[in-house]
């Protein structure tokens with residue numbers, strides 16, 4: 503039983519930490535830049551309105567349930583997209599395009615930019 507205690511303590515601490523940093527998201531400037539990336543690189547397969555095409559839709563409840571947090575989404579996109587040339591964008595562009603996906607999925611921008619670290623705290627479901 504003693505082993506459970508640290509886990510419970512950590513869970514409580516994690517809960518507090520997530521609450522304390524909910525202001526972390528992405529900036530409107532990142533999402534604006536990300537829209538340009540999306541239109542140029544992604545829209546051909548995912549649709550201009552993100553409704554899907556060759557690739558799946560990138561908006562809506564079904565999309566959001568795929569991702570626990572924005573870090574998973576950022577990691578997936580950085581490693582796998584664009585499908586025709588994975589990893590071909592730079593790190594800033596990947597953050598920007600994910601910021602755009604967050605905005606289109608109803609997550610509001612904040613003061614702090616999206617980074618790999620802050621993305622962990624942005625929940626999609």
Ligand code: HEC
Pocket residue numbers: 540543544545546547548556557558559560565568575578579583584585586599600
């Ligand atoms: C050549 C077509 C193509 C391009 C260009 C492309 N994608 Fe995709 N994308 C796909 C396909 C097909 C899938 C489904 C892959 C799978 O299920 O294994 C996918 C899957 C995804 C997923 C996962 C969706 C889910 O619900 O599982 C995301 C997120 C995504 N793409 C984002 C992007 C972004 C952002 C870009 C631009 C940087 C991009 N894609 C460019 C074809 C494309």
